[in-house]
Amino acid sequence: MTQMQNVVMSETKSEVVAQNKPQQGGGYISISRNILKNLEINGGEGQRVVNGLIESMRASSPTHTSLSQDQTSWILHHPSALDMFDQIMEASRGKQIVMFLDYDGTLSPIVEDPDRAYMSNSMRKTLRKLARSFPTAIVTGRCKDKVYNFVRLEELYYAGSHGLDIKGPSRSSKYIKNRKAETLIFQPASQFLPMIDEAYQKLVDETKSIPGSLVENNKFCVSVHFRCVDEKKWSELAHQVKSVLKNYPKLRLTQGRKVLEIRPNIKWDKGTALEFLLESLGLANCNDFFPIYIGDDQSDEDAFKKLRDRGQGCGILVSKFPKKTSASYSLQEPNEVMDFLQRLVEWKKVSMRARPWMLMCT
Numbered sequence: 477m478t479q480m481q482n483v484v485m486s487e488t489k490s491e492v493v494a495q496n497k498p499q500q501g502g503g504y505i506s507i508s509r510n511i512l513k514n515l516e517i518n519g520g521e522g523q524r525v526v527n528g529l530i531e532s533m534r535a536s537s538p539t540h541t542s543l544s545q546d547q548t549s550w551i552l553h554h555p556s557a558l559d560m561f562d563q564i565m566e567a568s569r570g571k572q573i574v575m576f577l578d579y580d581g582t583l584s585p586i587v588e589d590p591d592r593a594y595m596s597n598s599m600r601k602t603l604r605k606l607a608r609s610f611p612t613a614i615v616t617g618r619c620k621d622k623v624y625n626f627v628r629l630e631e632l633y634y635a636g637s638h639g640l641d642i643k644g645p646s647r648s649s650k651y652i653k654n655r656k657a658e659t660l661i662f663q664p665a666s667q668f669l670p671m672i673d674e675a676y677q678k679l680v681d682e683t684k685s686i687p688g689s690l691v692e693n694n695k696f697c698v699s700v701h702f703r704c705v706d707e708k709k710w711s712e713l714a715h716q717v718k719s720v721l722k723n724y725p726k727l728r729l730t731q732g733r734k735v736l737e738i739r740p741n742i743k744w745d746k747g748t749a750l751e752f753l754l755e756s757l758g759l760a761n762c763n764d765f766f767p768i769y770i771g772d773d774q775s776d777e778d779a780f781k782k783l784r785d786r787g788q789g790c791g792i793l794v795s796k797f798p799k800k801t802s803a804s805y806s807l808q809e810p811n812e813v814m815d816f817l818q819r820l821v822e823w824k825k826v827s828m829r830a831r832p833w834m835l836m837c838t
């Protein structure tokens with residue numbers, strides 16, 4: 477391994493198994509969502525709800541190995557964005573491409589220690605070029621400052637805490653014409669800050685007895701990681717999280733990759749953040765733009781769905797295995813994301829050479 481920390485190789489498949497396990501009334505995800513919905517809205521119904529949460533956590537255990545959906549049929553429905561590159565570019569013809577990128581699992585490989593989820597230098601170089609070619613935003617569950625420390629590019633938009641903390645580029649890019657965007661700062665849940673801080677502290681205290689658990693303060697949301705927790709302890713952890721949350725009906729619980737995420741119970745997610753950013757770019761009400769959103773996690777589904785509902789652009793899911801998704805295309809891992817972004821930059825260069833007048837409309 478060349479990374480500073482071992483990249484987690486085995487987990488994705490099992491998570492996907494969980495999400496595709498067929499159940500009455502829909503796939504695993506919908507059942508899991510109902511469970512979470514209960515937790516969110518009613519504050520839960522005691523043991524039954526906690527059991528549901530544990531089941532959902534357990535379903536992503538590495539001991540589950542069989543896939544319920546055939547890889548070949550899934551890839552037919554979600555073909556590789558690299559294989560479909562020309563078709564995607566054809567669909568964007570005459571439109572301004574706008575790039576939205578998730579961070580963990582998309583720009584950086586999944587690792588055990590969230591503080592060491594470094595992005596490679598070649599990915600950084602690629603991103604820099606990308607931002608010179610198209611307006612580019614990072615949309616992440618991480619707190620904005622933390623993700624900025626990993627990415628370190630001033631020319632990007634950053635939407636941290638699942639879009640609850642948005643900031644425009646501090647260095648201008650020739651492709652960002654809306655000068656107001658450069659001073660953009662938006663925090664739709666700032667009144668939740670004291671509550672989140674308090675809940676964070678309580679979650680730290682409550683879960684400290686569980687070896688391997690890690691509570692991360694992402695400013696407008698809190699992540700309780702269980703990637704390094706022995707599966708036998710997941711039930712205890714779920715109980716602890718639930719017992720803290722019952723005192724915070726204004727917070728809701730969602731689940732990502734081996735992580736429980738606690739956030740304000742407001743209608744704001746990566747999808748609404750995407751819409752907000754398009755608006756800030758002055759693009760929301762016109763048709764001549766083409767948003768591309770690339771992400772790997774459950775929270776990215778809100779953005780994929782938003783694009784589908786608007787009938788604009790496309791979503792690309794980063795996954796090696798079949799997953800229920802609203803994205804149209806797939807890429808297997810961050811290295812493929814980098815290849816795709818590099819091709820975009822090249823494509824832009826070539827089309828500028830061929831049609832320099834295009835500079836007028838990009």
Ligand SMILES: O=P(O)(O)OC[C@H]1O[C@H](O[C@H]2O[C@H](CO)[C@@H](O)[C@H](O)[C@H]2O)[C@H](O)[C@@H](O)[C@@H]1O
Nearest residue numbers: 579580586587588590593616617699703733735
């Ligand atoms: O929206 P994202 O950028 O994908 O952020 C979602 C969560 O990402 C991070 O956790 C995930 O990546 C870690 C590092 O690879 C991994 O250890 C963990 O298991 C994953 O869930 C981040 O640490 C969380 O705070 C984000 O909510």
